[in-house]
Amino acid sequence: MRYFRRILSAALSAALLVTGVCAAEGGVELTAGTQAEGPVLVWGTVQEIGEGRIRLENSNDQDPYREIVLVVGPETAILDAVTGAPRIFADLQENETLYAYVGPAMTMSLPPVASAQVVLCGIPADFGAPTYAEVQAVRGRGDGGVDAYVTGDVILHLSADTELTAYRTKNIVGLDDIRPGVRLLSWYDIVTLSLPAQATPAKVLVFPYGYEGYVTVSEGTVSLDGEPVGEARTAEGQTMVPVRALAEALDCTVTWQADTNAVSVVRGEEVLYRFVIGSGTLERDGGETVVATFAENGVTFMPLEALAWLHALKVETPWP
Secondary structure (H helix, E strand, O other): OHHHHHHHHHHHHHHHHHHHHHHHHOOEEOOOOOOOOOOEEEEEEEEEEEOOEEEEEOOOOOOOOOEEEEEOOOOOEEEEOOOOOEOOHHHOOOOOEEEEEEOOOOOOOOOOEEEEEEEEEOOOOOOOOOEEEEEEEEEEOOOOOEEEEEOOOEEEEEOOOOEEEEOOOOOOOOHHHOOOOOEEEEEOOOOOOOOOEEEOOOEEEEOOOOOOEEEEEEOOEEEEOOEEEEEOEEEOOEEEEEHHHHHHHOOOEEEEEOOOOEEEEEEOOEEEEEEEOOOOEEEEOOEEEEOOOEEEOOEEEEEHHHHHHHOOEEEOOOOO
């Protein structure tokens, strides 16, 4: 446990350093890369197990995460790598090999500390562990199947023959549940050498949807969950989308004060965020965020990635 205390002390120092930088800059700037990246694969032999923490180390000197500490919480999916059956933290043992998928945010400590989203255990020798990824774009096929472009630059070919199972529920899932933003654990043996790579999974575990919906911009049209809601603009290289059209499609109320040019977006009794058009800043949860906004012909626009972040939406990427 002393080892973990040293790591966590370093991690806390790193977190304070990051916080200090943000405070010094006076706000958080939303850019095109703000939306969460896909899960990061790490692996290794269990060196130490602590309270809700695991230290992994592997033999690859070129691996940037050769040694890493995983934080395993109530939301972490611990699964048997062969069957996909749920396991518990107590099932994990020292000296066994684990594969894990973590969020892209890590501490700057050595070794880094990261929260585990998925931990795969019970991995036989020479077994190809399943792949955990987030769907970036979806395209239907003429045969009724679905192609899903996922993080890791892979296209998954899914069909009526694919065994689809919901994670930890008895809900029935189908190909219509494969949409941008959903996360999948996929079992497949063969991957093409093409770019992007392609695979046909025999089995897929479908995780609960973690977004409020997905937004797509195609040929200037903005769509929410596949339904058109407005027209986009381009300003200084950024895709700008209409605030009111998208917010109201999400059952929010948008108000505008003519004397101050202030806009408020409300859901129920809660003010989600407010801003003054053209001010370059936005207020949310008591903090200030740097966001460009402008009005054109009575329509207020905001960068696509910023509005998606504010409403917990997945941005569908263009098909590769």
